Amino acid sequence: MRIDLHAHSTASDGTDSPAELVRNAADAGLDVVALTDHDTVAGHAEAAAALPAGLTLVPGAELSCRLDGISLHMLGYLFDSDEPELARERELLRDDxxxxxxxxxxxxxxxxxxxxxxxxxxxxxxxxxxxxxxxxxxxxxxxxxxxxxFTAEWIGDGGRAHVGKHELDAFEAVRLIHRAGGVAVFAHPLAVKRGRCVPESAIVRLAEAGLDGVEVDHYDHDPATRDRLRGLAADLGMLTTGSSDYHGTRKPCPLGLNTTTPDAFAELVGRATGAEVLRG
CATH class of the missing domain: 1.10.150.650 (DNA polymerase; domain 1)
Incomplete structure (x- = not known):
């Protein structure tokens, strides 16, 4: 069973439409794909309507967050997209x-x-x-x-042409995802290629506040980083996931580049109360 829990469509910054994304996921041999566009669920309906037979769709979103002055991303899965508090925060993030x-x-x-x-x-x-x-x-x-x-030369964080943005407090993101019945997973937490990352002590603090899991197997994590994160997650009793972080032709990471184990996926689904997976 091949499970990819992080992918983007044209609803945010991917190059595949939501319908193309699910068709491409099936063609790539995936059994499960999550649609996790930045701060929006706008692509879910189109993806669901185009869902190929045999493919399972996990509705989600990747929320723009900040902790101790450092930007990070929080993946929310299977939350109630109509829950007003989380919906309002997504709107604020998009409007900015x-x-x-x-x-x-x-x-x-x-x-x-x-x-x-x-x-x-x-x-x-x-x-x-x-x-x-x-x-x-x-x-x-x-x-x-x-x-x-995405460097200091141009538009990377702190770069010459960088402009700050509205971001959700990471602890508040975990609270809101849970309030909406969802599951919260810290996306690529130690992707140092992207800029500053929070220390592992911050992951511990988030786990104590209810963070469900960490995205371990990601193309921005080298083998040593994956091992460290997997050990930390085991110590904290958190889920570990793997994914492609697919953006279509915009990034060199094909669907299914990294995957989540069936056991971790089953536990993630079992924790969610806000929405259900959609089966083609």
Missing amino acids: RVPRAQGIVRRLNELGVPVTWERVRELAAGSVGRPHIAAAMVEAGVIDDVSAA
Whole structure:
């Protein structure tokens, strides 16, 4: 059984539509895929309507969070998408995306980068984000690939053209996901390639506050990091997951690159009370 619990569609910063995503997941030989777009559940209905026979869809979202001044992402699975408190917070997170992206474009223009807001919006079929700005920079010939944008030179955290954003307190994210009947998993917690990460002591604090699991098997975690996280999760009694963090053609990580064990998946589903998996 092949289970991938982290994937994005055009509802946020992926390049596959939600319908394309589930079809591609089936073609990749997956049995289970989670749709976890950034701060939105807008793609769930389309994905469910296009669900191929034999594929199970896990509705979820990846929430933009902050802890001790450091940005992080929290995966919420199988929560009630209509629960008002969590729905309001997702709306606040989404609403901040446009002015933030516009601010980044302005800063890039001041640095002489010929990127336009109009082109960024064209590239963002759904919710706009930094990957769309990075793609516009590649088109303009400023950088060779999307990853080159996420540095101090350009739009990485603390970079010359970086603009801050509204982020949800990580402890509050865990509380809200649980309030909506969902399961909370810390996404790529030690992905140091992306910038500053919280220390392992912060993961302990989150576990004490009810964090259900950590995403261990991820392309931004080397083998030693995976071993450390797996040991920490065992000590804390947390679930461990694996995933591709698929974004279509925007990132070099195919569906099913990393997977979650059937036992961990069964426990995750068993903890959820807000929503059910959808079976094709």
